[in-house]
Amino acid sequence: MNKYLLALLLLLSVSRTFSQDAAKTDQVAFQAGEQITYKLKYGFFTAAEAVIRTENSTQKFDGHPALHIVADAKTAGTFDVFYKVRNRYETFIDPKTLLPYYYQEDRHESSYKHTDKVTFDHKEHKISADKGSFPFTGNVFDFLSAYYYARNLDVSHLKIGEKLELRYFLEDGIHSMTITFAGREKVKCALGTFNCLKFNPTIIPGRIFRKNSMLYLWVTDDANRIPIKAHVELVVGSLVMDLSDAKGLKYPLNPIKK
Known part of the structure; x- marks a missing residue:
């Protein structure tokens, strides 16, 4: 289990329907106190787990309040024995615009x-990170803030x-990723069966992914x-991410009744 697979776990959670042309809805889809948990499975084995939680922050940015979002990802079972991973990703976002103020990550992957x-300056359109300064136009996010912003797109x-x-x-x-809308399906996870939107994000072939x-x-x-x-x-094989727990949601989960 290398760092790219753990990044994929977060990427799968983040790769929502986002575009510069998509309009954000007025109603925010989440609230402080939300906590969602995912399991990443390789075949029959649970390879990793990620817990993402949202909380009110006591820290302010230029006098503005912020929501603090934290994602902890770790390997599990046999994967934890051979390649132990303990990663934490954090972002602070504006509770109204949902744009990120600040992002940081701390990754421990074997040795x-x-x-x-990373600091986002939306007035000067500049990102300051450990590897330098990066100008940008439009809306640019980190992993976690992209996920939460995209949940509110129409x-x-x-x-x-x-x-x-x-x-x-x-x-x-x-970086940029193309995402294709593939329709609507009923899908089962650990918490039940749900009406879902289906998407197909682009994959770059390489050491982990096949060309096709x-x-x-x-x-x-739903909301x-x-x-x-x-x-x-x-x-070799495939990975499946599955929602295993959800607490503190703003709206009740609505599984399909049998």
Whole structure:
């Protein structure tokens, strides 16, 4: 289990329907106190777990209040024995605009360690990180703030095959991902069966993914807009992300009744 697979766990949670043209809804889909948990499975084995929680922050940015979002990812079972991972990702966002003020990560992956601290200056359109300064235009996010911002986008008029763009900052620059809307499906996870929106984010082939690997992501088609499942093909086998717990939601989960 290397660092790219753990990053994928967070990426699957973040890769929502985001584009510069998509409009944000007036109603925020989450609240302080929310906590969601995912399990990442490789075949029959649980490879990793991620817990993402939202809380009010006592820290202010230029006098403005902030929401503090924390994601902890760790390996599990046999994977924890052979390649122990303990990663933490944090972001502080404006509770109204949902844009990020500050992001930091602390990754411990076997003998590898990495930290990064990122400040977003939306007035000057500049990102300051450990590896330098990066100018930007439009809205750019980190992993976590992208996830929470995108949960509030109006995707009610999406048509199958339409493509959206995600722009996020990671380590050494601003990156973009194309996401295709693939329709609506009923999908089962540990918490029940839900009506979902289905998406197909683009994958870059490499050491982990095959040239024709496919990544599919299912998000609840309700006011919560929580990703409940993802499936990605690897060079050997596949990974499945599954929602295993959800607490403190702003809106009740609405599984399909049998």
